[in-house]
Amino acid sequence: HVGGTVLYASEIGGKAIKGDPIDDLVRTVLLEERIGDKTFKKDTYELRWALVNEFDLVFVIVYSQAVSMMWLDELLETLKNTFVTMFRSRFASVPLGISKFEFDRDLKAILARHEVDAQARKKKGQKAFDDTKLADDIRTAAQKKEAEAARAAKKAKE
Known part of the structure; x- marks a missing residue:
């Protein structure tokens, strides 16, 4: 025979449980x-x-x-x-x-x-686009492009 005891019980929300x-x-x-x-x-x-x-x-x-x-x-x-x-x-x-x-x-x-x-x-909920990895990747690519353009412009002046 296996027995057991309920050590603690609580009803949340005010509704009693029907049945067992x-x-x-x-x-x-x-x-x-x-x-x-x-x-x-x-x-x-x-x-x-x-x-x-x-x-x-x-x-x-x-x-x-x-x-x-x-x-x-x-x-x-x-x-x-x-x-x-x-x-x-x-x-x-x-x-x-x-x-x-x-x-x-x-x-x-x-x-x-x-x-x-x-x-x-x-x-x-759903992230704003600015908070996504794709937005980060786009920003990084844009920054790289700007840096390359700046280097190319500097080289062209020389």
Whole structure:
């Protein structure tokens, strides 16, 4: 028998998750050791997870399939690394099922940082032509041409 305990859970956006997609993930993917894929779809949800084998921990993000957030993998990795760093010493010393993990403030800060980064990337969008490599190449070629023309003009005067 394999058991597990939820060490920390938080709902973002005020919508409760319907059903138990995490239980479905555990039963149909994790317990069957089908962990090659890092996403799992159940009903209207998609789940992404990351493992920390050292402590037998699984970090899971559950979100609506309708939501498209390109930075979820980065978010999951940041959450995993921050949580493990903060609570590493407690994993071996305290029975995890009775331990309380205060992570709300950190979660909110991490989410805010990732949202700001995502907005900045979105605003940046397509580069202006002047910021592209092609524009740099054209400027360099033009500068070389001007330098050659200046040398030729100087030589012609001599």
